[in-house]
Amino acid sequence: MIMQVKADLHVHTTYSNDSLITPKELVFFAKKRGLNAVAVTDHNQVEGALKIAKETDFLIIPGIEVNSASGHIVGLNVREVIPKGLSVLETVKRIHAAGGVAVACHPYVLFKGSLGKNVCAEFDAIEVINARAVPFNRSVKKAREAAEQFKLSQVAGTDAHYGPQIGYGYTIIDAEPNVEAITKAIMEGRCQAFGQPVPALINLQQQFQRLRRMIRKFSRS
Numbered sequence: 001m002i003m004q005v006k007a008d009l010h011v012h013t014t015y016s017n018d019s020l021i022t023p024k025e026l027v028f029f030a031k032k033r034g035l036n037a038v039a040v041t042d043h044n045q046v047e048g049a050l051k052i053a054k055e056t057d058f059l060i061i062p063g064i065e066v067n068s069a070s071g072h073i074v075g076l077n078v079r080e081v082i083p084k085g086l087s088v089l090e091t092v093k094r095i096h097a098a099g100g101v102a103v104a105c106h107p108y109v110l111f112k113g114s115l116g117k118n119v120c121a122e123f124d125a126i127e128v129i130n131a132r133a134v135p136f137n138r139s140v141k142k143a144r145e146a147a148e149q150f151k152l153s154q155v156a157g158t159d160a161h162y163g164p165q166i167g168y169g170y171t172i173i174d175a176e177p178n179v180e181a182i183t184k185a186i187m188e189g190r191c192q193a194f195g196q197p198v199p200a201l202i203n204l205q206q207q208f209q210r211l212r213r214m215i216r217k218f219s220r221s
């Protein structure tokens, strides 16, 4: 029997300064959206991912989103900080040395620090669907073409920074529900990317919540 995992492979928590998602909300919304795993990929750090994985029974895939010198790179199954600012090849090399999967995340999305033409065969996977991509259809099409060109696995995630966004991008992985099996399956291409754009209203609510948080902080100082 083949087991399948449904996972959002790109979520930021409050350990990323720009995200509103608390550890509790992460698990709440992941369950609500029918996921059985979620990858925590905070910007340039792994502290939150490791802490949350320890504190919950829900399957957390520890990860990181690294600001390389030429665009953002997600490392899945990474439990140590990969320094930011290194070249793309060096960043991918370090993710591999850490036992991780190197994902070219949102490679053709505007305004996100994307890799663009720096995508190469050294990656293991391309995030062909990023549910917060702009423009959505065009970036999905270009990313799928690149995945075929470089023969890379295709994954999806939301790049969620607000609880209700979680699960709009998800990957179905043919693997038992544990991090090692999921990692191996993605490396071997036993996964499929699905998703749709996060509805505009939810993104608007995110902006409103951010503003509220800023005002609260400001009025306290």
Ligand SMILES: [Zn+2]
Residues within 6 Å of the ligand: 065, 072, 105, 106, 112, 113
């Ligand atoms: Zn990014």
Ligand SMILES: [Zn+2]
Residues within 6 Å of the ligand: 010, 012, 065, 159
């Ligand atoms: Zn991100």
